Amino acid sequence: MRGLGARTVLYQQNVAASLGLYNNDFLSIDILHEKGPITAGELSKLTGLATGSVTTLIDRLEKNGFVRRQNDPNDRRKVIIVPLYENKEEVSRTYLPLHSAMVKLASSYTVEELELITQFLGKASTVLEDQIQQLSSTARN
Numbered sequence: 001m002r003g004l005g006a007r008t009v010l011y012q013q014n015v016a017a018s019l020g021l022y023n024n025d026f027l028s029i030d031i032l033h034e035k036g037p038i039t040a041g042e043l044s045k046l047t048g049l050a051t052g053s054v055t056t057l058i059d060r061l062e063k064n065g066f067v068r069r070q071n072d073p074n075d076r077r078k079v080i081i082v083p084l085y086e087n088k089e090e091v092s093r094t095y096l097p098l099h100s101a102m103v104k105l106a107s108s109y110t111v112e113e114l115e116l117i118t119q120f121l122g123k124a125s126t127v128l129e130d131q132i133q134q135l136s137s138t139a140r141n
Helices: 002-018 023-035 040-047 051-063 089-106 111-140
Strands: 067-071 079-083
Touching: 002 023, 002 089, 023 040, 023 051, 023 079, 040 051, 040 079, 051 067
Parallel strands: none
Antiparallel strands: 067 079
16 A cells, blocks of 8 residues: 555656646645535645645646636635636646556456455545544644
């Protein structure tokens, strides 16, 4: 798991660099892609970045067409950050080789094996989320 995690981080850093983005910017884009539209405050909590840093980050991402700001219909004081990630052709083009290779890898497994792998990865993600929460709450104290 550590090896896969390290390779995933290195891959993401290379994707970010190929798109001309900072790693924190790209990490934030991926979080937005996974979570969907969220407030800047929520993005700050999820990334561990200070709110001022998140505002600057959002400015950069908006300028480059990766996100847009939208007024929160439930609270006029808040702004929701909407990902535009998948609309960018350069992102799709960058991920296409990985997608193709992963589809090829997945085709070497049975449906039952894929169900088990999917279940494991889902539970592993939950374990990681829990560990992130524990570490971030410990770091703040």
